Amino acid sequence: MKQNYSFVEFDNEDDAEDCIKQMDGKSIEGKRMVVELTKQDNPRRDRERGGGGGGGGGGDRRNNLFCTKYPLYFKERDLEDLFDKFGPIKSIIMKANFSFIEFEDPQDADDCKRKMNGKSIEGKR
Numbered sequence: 274m275k276q277n278y279s280f281v282e283f284d285n286e287d288d289a290e291d292c293i294k295q296m297d298g299k300s301i302e303g304k305r306m307v308v309e310l311t312k313q314d315n316p317r318r319d320r321e322r323g324g325g326g327g328g329g330g331g332g333d334r335r336n337n338l339f340c341t342k343y344p345l346y347f348k349e350r351d352l353e354d355l356f357d358k359f360g361p362i363k364s365i366i367m368k369a370n371f372s373f374i375e376f377e378d379p380q381d382a383d384d385c386k387r388k389m390n391g392k393s394i395e396g397k398r
Contacts, residue, residue, distance in 0.1 A: 289310065292308060293308050293309060293310070296308045297309065335379035335382065335383075336363065336375050336376045336377070336378070336379050336381075336382045337373055337374070337375045337376075337382065338356075338373070338374045338375075338376070338382055338385060338386055339371065339372075339373060340352065340356075340371065340372045340373070340374055341370060341371040341372075342394075343355075343372075343394050343395075344394065344395050345370065348367075349365050349367055352365055352367070352372055352374060353365060355394070356374055356385055356389070359376070359381045359382075359384050359385035359388070359389075360376050360377060360378055360380075360381025360382075360384070360385075361376065361377040361378070361381070362374060362375065362376055362377070363375040363376060363377050
């Protein structure tokens, strides 16, 4: 879990909805949990198709990577330069201290994950 939030992926939507019904609002160690589907209201940059909606959970999840612990001064172009050697990138969604990188091909995302997971980027691991 990262800080005070996490992402959980289910194999089907019914299981995700059941989890939300059972866990949303539950108290853990005195803190009320909020459990919800990923938001779909953030703009995305789609390099090949010129648009599209979606947020952190959009698209084919096999193509999406969650990236964190890179230098805070990094811009979208820095991430693109770092990851595009694994294959065409469909979109990058950057937040304050994490990003979602969506590849065109799930195999490229898998290759990137295997080779980059845990690697040090300018002193950050």
